[in-house]
Amino acid sequence: MSTWMMFSFQDSVSPLMEHLIMFHDHSMMIIMMITLIVFYMMISLMVNKFVNRYLLEGQMIELIWTIMPALMLIFIAFPSLRILYLLEETNLPVLTIKSIGHQWYWSYEYSDFNKIEFDSYMKPTNDLEMNDFRLLETDNKIVLPFNTNIRMLFTSSDVIHSWTIPSLGIKVDCSPGRINQGTINISRPGMYFGQCSEICGSNHSFMPICLESINMKSFTNWLILY
Ligand SMILES: [Cu+2]
Incomplete structure (x- = not known):
């Protein structure tokens, strides 16, 4: 890029x-x-x-x-x-992904198939590879298939966070003690980035969201191999 x-x-x-x-x-x-x-x-x-004497x-x-x-x-x-x-609107989601905000990282749960859970921390600048985006890359990316209705559930374990990916048109608050719902349907394969959008503490700026969109076949392979 x-x-x-x-x-x-x-x-x-x-x-x-x-x-x-x-x-x-x-x-x-x-x-x-x-x-x-x-x-x-x-x-x-x-x-x-001009004057108007009869206004x-x-x-x-x-x-x-x-x-x-x-x-x-x-x-x-x-x-x-x-x-x-x-x-x-949520119409017939094929997948449900739960995203949990923490101070200061995200964790994700894929509980539809086998139970997959992982944390997603920002990659420190020193660990960046060629063409990585500083402050946007994470160690574990969310992997999702494109052209698929996906339901996203959001919650938090501590303070209010906000899960955002601008190019997907989604921004949902993650509040402790409740679950919010959002829908995404990705049109193309690629890497999409976002950042927490609720001032959530000292490392608020360092909890990016990194999503990789792949085809359904690769996605099922990813699920099996995880
Ligand atoms: Cu946050």
């Missing part, structure tokens, strides 16, 4: 993240149009010499400037709610 990749987010690899990006662009267009119109109006107010009873303009923002809010609210419900 090139050096420049380190300065940007990874590309989207899930249908949900694709939706989120579309929604971001959609609302950004609306915001930009509003900003431009407001700036144009402010500047034209300052530079022109009274403007029913029509008031109707317009009440309904227009309401309509715009509806255009933002409906797609936003749609994505919110899509993000919460």
